[in-house]
Amino acid sequence: MDIVTAQEMYERDQTALEVAGLEGKWLMENAGRAVTYDLLAHIHKEHRIVVLIGAGNNGGDGFVIARTLLNLGYDVEAWQVVPDAKITGDAEAHKRIFQASGHPYRRLKSLEDLNTSLCRADVCIDAMLGIGVKGRLREPYADIVRLCNEKAVMRLAVDLPTGVPADEGEKDFEAFEAHYTSIIEAPKLSLFLQHAQPFYGKWSVVEIGLPVKQLPDHRRRLWEIADVKKTLTNRDAYSHKGSHGKGLVIGGSRQMPGSVAMTARAALRSGAGLIAISTDPGAISSISPFIQEATFVEGGGQVPDVSGYDGVAVGMGMGRESLRGEWIERLVCESKTPLLIDADGLYLLKNSLDALKQREIPTVLTPHPGEFAHLTGLSIGEILQSPFSHSKDFAERYGVYLVLKGPSTIITGPDGEQRVDVSGNSGLAKGGSGDVLSGILLSMMMQTDCLMDALSNGCVLHGFTADLLVQDGHSKVDLLASDVIEGLSRTFRTLSSSSISLRSLCP
Ligand SMILES: NC(=O)C1=CN([C@@H]2O[C@H](COP(=O)(O)OP(=O)(O)OC[C@H]3O[C@@H](n4cnc5c(N)ncnc54)[C@H](OP(=O)(O)O)[C@@H]3O)[C@@H](O)[C@H]2O)[C@H](O)CC1
Numbered sequence: 001m002d003i004v005t006a007q008e009m010y011e012r013d014q015t016a017l018e019v020a021g022l023e024g025k026w027l028m029e030n031a032g033r034a035v036t037y038d039l040l041a042h043i044h045k046e047h048r049i050v051v052l053i054g055a056g057n058n059g060g061d062g063f064v065i066a067r068t069l070l071n072l073g074y075d076v077e078a079w080q081v082v083p084d085a086k087i088t089g090d091a092e093a094h095k096r097i098f099q100a101s102g103h104p105y106r107r108l109k110s111l112e113d114l115n116t117s118l119c120r121a122d123v124c125i126d127a128m129l130g131i132g133v134k135g136r137l138r139e140p141y142a143d144i145v146r147l148c149n150e151k152a153v154m155r156l157a158v159d160l161p162t163g164v165p166a167d168e169g170e171k172d173f174e175a176f177e178a179h180y181t182s183i184i185e186a187p188k189l190s191l192f193l194q195h196a197q198p199f200y201g202k203w204s205v206v207e208i209g210l211p212v213k214q215l216p217d218h219r220r221r222l223w224e225i226a227d228v229k230k231t232l233t234n235r236d237a238y239s240h241k242g243s244h245g246k247g248l249v250i251g252g253s254r255q256m257p258g259s260v261a262m263t264a265r266a267a268l269r270s271g272a273g274l275i276a277i278s279t280d281p282g283a284i285s286s287i288s289p290f291i292q293e294a295t296f297v298e299g300g301g302q303v304p305d306v307s308g309y310d311g312v313a314v315g316m317g318m319g320r321e322s323l324r325g326e327w328i329e330r331l332v333c334e335s336k337t338p339l340l341i342d343a344d345g346l347y348l349l350k351n352s353l354d355a356l357k358q359r360e361i362p363t364v365l366t367p368h369p370g371e372f373a374h375l376t377g378l379s380i381g382e383i384l385q386s387p388f389s390h391s392k393d394f395a396e397r398y399g400v401y402l403v404l405k406g407p408s409t410i411i412t413g414p415d416g417e418q419r420v421d422v423s424g425n426s427g428l429a430k431g432g433s434g435d436v437l438s439g440i441l442l443s444m445m446m447q448t449d450c451l452m453d454a455l456s457n458g459c460v461l462h463g464f465t466a467d468l469l470v471q472d473g474h475s476k477v478d479l480l481a482s483d484v485i486e487g488l489s490r491t492f493r494t495l496s497s498s499s500i501s502l503r504s505l506c507p
């Protein structure tokens, strides 16, 4: 599913008009009806419903929604919150259809009247502003939004909650606090931003009939379990351990032996053929009981020889001594093996960033926002405000694959392509989760030719496993990173059983 900016959404509408003759009025009818049927899952016939209609095309959708609900026999009060002269174009056309259908609407004259109406209502549908909002809300929207937010009603938003900007970069806004948002055609960037996402509440996306094969490809999409099923490589019946990648995990220390054990174990649980660990010799005895399948190579004081491996993950639990920094630089400059750098490795990489530009073999960096702030010299706040553009700038500038971890993980390729993974839950906000993710990613990297698919799949497998675990057996409080490793078995069984049942349907 594509993710778009406001500008990209307008371009899509324009394409629909140019290549398919789909006029705005038709799209508005489709949008309003699709949203109505989506919202019906939350509305009952006994509910008293207020539909708030603003000045632009989001308001036009509101007229279609109010008309459809009234036609279906729902108890609806439609409130136009701006003067008549503000309703123009396609919205005006739909207002006329609304009126011609014999339906009445109310025009906002005083906030007191609306307040009375909202006090009686069970449901409030926000069709005031969508992707056209610019800057902080002006009146009467700001007052209306405050009024709605303090009422004990179910708040449902159309496309975007009024006041939430579609794009990243703006943090200072006031907005309708929706319990649920019915998003038109494609999620907008703000759905994936920490400061904007809570305004959306739960959400889903409705389709409105755009000519999808003709639309511009903005190379930014949501990666979901269905995408994983389509792209995850199958294990061939005649494969052997060498077919699934020989990986090396470099890291761990006496103080942090568990990290490499988790990375190695997660890699093996995700299908890697062979995993070796290069670590402080003093840490081997505490690591080996947790991962009998791994072999150990002498870590010592030398940079490990990585030739002969299909992939290397480096940095987890490694410590930040300057000697290790030299290792990172040499690995970046000299190794001919795909490299994943995480944790302490990212901290140390800061001094060798320019070396990345010369590297011809893929490099994957997996920072959380704090680590990315360190790498870029930006503040965490700046990263969180515009994670899409900062990720893209960085990945393109240094020619790397960047996995910016968070509740919405953004995966960016060196050519600027982006994928977003929203699987997972707050149970993953614990030490060790990153080590496990690195192991899964290492395994995926070694088993596919398309690194974007490998990384996207790895992120979803990690989050999906955590979701399965808290649905059944664990809670978000007790979940441990090591539970996720063991939970991978269930994830892979779930994925393969669904493909078997699909296959059994085929002749
Ligand atoms: N393909 C689609 O996605 C379709 C989407 N549809 C719906 O259309 C809206 C986008 O419509 P648009 O008219 O471009 O924008 P809005 O309805 O969101 O808002 C326009 C009005 O907003 C006023 N505005 C802007 N900023 C503010 C502010 N800070 N405070 C108050 N008012 C603001 C603006 O007023 P101006 O005086 O600034 O011009 C406009 O009046 C999309 O979200 C979907 O819901 C189509 O229905 C079908 C196709």
Ligand SMILES: [K+]
Pocket: 058, 126, 127, 128, 129, 130, 157, 158, 159, 160, 161, 162
């Ligand atoms: K809205």
